[in-house]
Amino acid sequence: MTASASSPPKIDRPLNVIVATDCGSTTTKAILIEKVGDEYRQTYRGEAPTTVEAPFEDVTRGVLNAIAEIEELSGRKILDGDKIITPCRDDKTGVDIYISTSSAGGGLQMMVTGVVQNMTGESAQRAALGAGAIVIDVLAANDGRLPHEKIERIRSMRPDMILMSGGTDGGAVTHVVEMAEYIAAAEPRPRFGVTYKLPLIYAGNKEAQPQVRKILEDKSALVVTENIRPVLERENLAPARNKIHDLFLEHVMQQAPGYKKLMEMAGAPIMPTPAAVGLIMEAIAKREHLNLIGVDIGGATTDVFSVFDGLFNRTVSANLGMSYSVSNVLAEAGLANIMRWVPFTIDEQTLRNRIKNKMIRPTTIPQTLDELQIEQAIAREALRLALIHHKSLATGLKGVQQERTISDVFEQQTSGKTLIDMLKLDLIVGSGGILSHAPRRIQSMLMMVDAYEPMGCTRLSVDSIFMMPHLGVLSTINEKAATDVFVRDCMVYLGTCVAPIGQGKDGDLCADYEITWPDGKTTKEPLKFGELRLFLLESGKQATIKVQPAKGVNMGSGAGVAVTKEVYGGVVGLLLDGRGRPLKLPADQPGRVTALTKWFNAVGLYPGPSIER
Amino acid sequence: MAHSYTPGLTVTDQTVIYRRRMLPLPGTVVVTVGDLVRSDQVVARAELPGKVFPVNLANQLSVAPGEIKDYLIKKEGDVVGKDEILAENKPLIKWFKTEIRSPVAGTIESVSSVTGQVLLREPPRVLQLLAYVNGTIIETIPQQGVVVETTCSLVQGIFGIGGETSGEIVMAVKGPDEALTPGHFNSAMKDKVVVGGSFLSAEAMKQAKAVGVAGLVVGGIHDEDLRALLGYDLGVAITGTEQVGFTLVLTEGFGTIPMAAKTFKLLSSHVGQKASISGATQIRAGVIRPEIIVPREHTSSKGAAQSQREGIRLGDPVRIIRDPMFGRIGEVSALPSGLTKIPTESEVRVLEVKFADGQKAVIPRTNIEVIEGA
Numbered sequence: 001m002t003a004s005a006s007s008p009p010k011i012d013r014p015l016n017v018i019v020a021t022d023c024g025s026t027t028t029k030a031i032l033i034e035k036v037g038d039e040y041r042q043t044y045r046g047e048a049p050t051t052v053e054a055p056f057e058d059v060t061r062g063v064l065n066a067i068a069e070i071e072e073l074s075g076r077k078i079l080d081g082d083k084i085i086t087p088c089r090d091d092k093t094g095v096d097i098y099i100s101t102s103s104a105g106g107g108l109q110m111m112v113t114g115v116v117q118n119m120t121g122e123s124a125q126r127a128a129l130g131a132g133a134i135v136i137d138v139l140a141a142n143d144g145r146l147p148h149e150k151i152e153r154i155r156s157m158r159p160d161m162i163l164m165s166g167g168t169d170g171g172a173v174t175h176v177v178e179m180a181e182y183i184a185a186a187e188p189r190p191r192f193g194v195t196y197k198l199p200l201i202y203a204g205n206k207e208a209q210p211q212v213r214k215i216l217e218d219k220s221a222l223v224v225t226e227n228i229r230p231v232l233e234r235e236n237l238a239p240a241r242n243k244i245h246d247l248f249l250e251h252v253m254q255q256a257p258g259y260k261k262l263m264e265m266a267g268a269p270i271m272p273t274p275a276a277v278g279l280i281m282e283a284i285a286k287r288e289h290l291n292l293i294g295v296d297i298g299g300a301t302t303d304v305f306s307v308f309d310g311l312f313n314r315t316v317s318a319n320l321g322m323s324y325s326v327s328n329v330l331a332e333a334g335l336a337n338i339m340r341w342v343p344f345t346i347d348e349q350t351l352r353n354r355i356k357n358k359m360i361r362p363t364t365i366p367q368t369l370d371e372l373q374i375e376q377a378i379a380r381e382a383l384r385l386a387l388i389h390h391k392s393l394a395t396g397l398k399g400v401q402q403e404r405t406i407s408d409v410f411e412q413q414t415s416g417k418t419l420i421d422m423l424k425l426d427l428i429v430g431s432g433g434i435l436s437h438a439p440r441r442i443q444s445m446l447m448m449v450d451a452y453e454p455m456g457c458t459r460l461s462v463d464s465i466f467m468m469p470h471l472g473v474l475s476t477i478n479e480k481a482a483t484d485v486f487v488r489d490c491m492v493y494l495g496t497c498v499a500p501i502g503q504g505k506d507g508d509l510c511a512d513y514e515i516t517w518p519d520g521k522t523t524k525e526p527l528k529f530g531e532l533r534l535f536l537l538e539s540g541k542q543a544t545i546k547v548q549p550a551k552g553v554n555m556g557s558g559a560g561v562a563v564t565k566e567v568y569g570g571v572v573g574l575l576l577d578g579r580g581r582p583l584k585l586p587a588d589q590p591g592r593v594t595a596l597t598k599w600f601n602a603v604g605l606y607p608g609p610s611i612e613r
Numbered sequence: 614m615a616h617s618y619t620p621g622l623t624v625t626d627q628t629v630i631y632r633r634r635m636l637p638l639p640g641t642v643v644v645t646v647g648d649l650v651r652s653d654q655v656v657a658r659a660e661l662p663g664k665v666f667p668v669n670l671a672n673q674l675s676v677a678p679g680e681i682k683d684y685l686i687k688k689e690g691d692v693v694g695k696d697e698i699l700a701e702n703k704p705l706i707k708w709f710k711t712e713i714r715s716p717v718a719g720t721i722e723s724v725s726s727v728t729g730q731v732l733l734r735e736p737p738r739v740l741q742l743l744a745y746v747n748g749t750i751i752e753t754i755p756q757q758g759v760v761v762e763t764t765c766s767l768v769q770g771i772f773g774i775g776g777e778t779s780g781e782i783v784m785a786v787k788g789p790d791e792a793l794t795p796g797h798f799n800s801a802m803k804d805k806v807v808v809g810g811s812f813l814s815a816e817a818m819k820q821a822k823a824v825g826v827a828g829l830v831v832g833g834i835h836d837e838d839l840r841a842l843l844g845y846d847l848g849v850a851i852t853g854t855e856q857v858g859f860t861l862v863l864t865e866g867f868g869t870i871p872m873a874a875k876t877f878k879l880l881s882s883h884v885g886q887k888a889s890i891s892g893a894t895q896i897r898a899g900v901i902r903p904e905i906i907v908p909r910e911h912t913s914s915k916g917a918a919q920s921q922r923e924g925i926r927l928g929d930p931v932r933i934i935r936d937p938m939f940g941r942i943g944e945v946s947a948l949p950s951g952l953t954k955i956p957t958e959s960e961v962r963v964l965e966v967k968f969a970d971g972q973k974a975v976i977p978r979t980n981i982e983v984i985e986g987a
Binding site for chain 1: 956
């Protein structure tokens, strides 16, 4: 299917049976969606290792294997040799459409350029990230590198695509043209395919378009679009994003192993996985009027999405993941930060070797409990680091003039402040293998709570079996099917975390709380520092919690000020976190192991001692 | 349900492999189809464009970018020597004369009247592409490269560092479970591919470097020794360009792990023969595994090519690739189709592996790899 990504095709036939795949860097996940009565439901799933790599080097092999699993489980005949039977021939043969997303083969890797690094450079970065790309470098006139270093860098990185921005419309052209000259001199070459020209999008000062065309037209597959920063006060990212999607399909995907075949098999344009997940996250925030943070932790990368006050942002931490990049989490977080979440002692050498063995054999899964605990410890650090990265990029526009009044005398804020405000956060959505497939849902919840340290009252949810990418691409062709499945089968509400801000000695009073349960009964107890409590509160149920923080402790309305909130239940329930914010773990080894064991047992995190509820 | 399995590493006495040798940019192919080539023979060459140095003449001469053409001594395409004058002004008083000299020897690539800068390019560097393995050229791709076919013994490793090299195979240990120690190395091992057993210590690496071995093939190493060798913590498994003095191939993984008996036996049978080895590993985006290739002269390639396997079957030899039984080898004795709960409480597809001592274990399917080429 080669329709433009920016204008998905209109499907006029009824879509009653849909098979969707996501070709991830490690595994290809297939789901079957069927219309049952009036609503769509996800019925079966299958998965198989992704086959972008030797000996197969054909992504469709993994797709067919994953679909073959669905065939075996469902009894529906979907494949005819190497072909997907479309449309349905009868109620046990074929599907109405096949759709797919992909992040295999390293995803879409882009290099972006701007004039000023934290203005047009950042805007270009946001445009690329929002389109689902991994940004491998940001070049700018003021990035501190000498011209020949920039040229060497452009030459040595082999991006799939370059996005050039710079200058406001009608502004100076010199720096933009200078960057075009560097790119032309570097003769950049794409990652895949020796003979094809590198796609390059120009989305900068429109006055510089003629010069840029002259310099780069012969040396790249140049596409010119609207300026992403026409004036300093406004970003215009959509045209550049659409061009990125189109070029991704037209050029990049054509070069990756087997993708030509995959595009022919699919009934709608193939989307980069993060772009599809982004669509879903934006839709949830809009529908429920929420501020949210979404995360998709994969084998190679961790994507973070946020919507605060309607503003969507996405970042990708390209080398923070749970398999291919697991060793990089160790390198970036440091061994001590990973070890602080492991509830037993293990020598450094053994742990290092285990992590490296996961890196070189990325498709393996933890087989023992201690292996699972180590992986979940690494996941906490990957999630934490990815959010730090996200906060640094999800900011207001920098360089914008601000009007100040007399009221700003005491609180002067710089432009470009992060948009992520943990106190305004309503919902955290987790996705990706380690969160979706955690054997107990409380494990997903606590991994996110430990990594993100939500403050006040925050609801948490998880993608049930990792199908957000599938639903993202489905939403472009059938909104109802995507929404039905999302609400009924995809989103699993875990519950709510209530976490007062402040610190104190273990055992000291953190807050007094009073919970009014759905049946009218109440629970009134003190929450002490160092305590973690879990109450059952079913999905779909609500309770009212009144929290009276202790002196110096804050629930979002000020130190010591009581707060009353409606809290939502979920498959885990209501988690009261008295461990303090920021969260500090005992520095000594025995103290840390004791604290972790106490918390883990209190919420029944792993099989073992029974949980008190 | 035979689809969820990890394709394994090939260890085979005889196979036919094809190595695509591609230039990084268009150049000239210097061999033709049917040519017999040696591993160290040049098959194609290309000129890598020289480094580019921008010089902003407008700034240095304090003139508008559009005016610089009036001050240039040289023009686009001209060859310039280092310190040769590129441009100068012509003031009335000689003392105020400014001369802009070329910082490098090269050619003038472009002159921009928009930015006022001149781009100078150093002379190109010739890149020679070697055949890497002894074999026959079966295809030439004009301007890009060739495909070499060779009938050989092939051992794929799991991880390696360092680039392509070659040397005679030497067995330094007596068995696959013996670790390589500094005492195993001697001066006769210079430029050889030295095969060890279960482990290579940091001290042994130092000794190998001192002796000047071309390559090392062992079961495992410790991650911290790798970090010490490289000087940094390897975050993502993309290797092949390291310069540590030798090429290293791990056949099993990280830790002390005896080399698979089959691998050890195969390498032992080729002692004294020249092998081509590469440590290049790339686990993401088009997997590349390190390899040891021993070309087999005068052997017919008929029937040697391997067929691609379709799935996992009873009796297949497998290696367990995750703790707690990491590195153990056995054969598939049962393939239950349903989901099984493992100690982590995950419900996954499993298989049963029978070991040589008759013991059996239930392992998640994703935690084994099939030993290919058996």
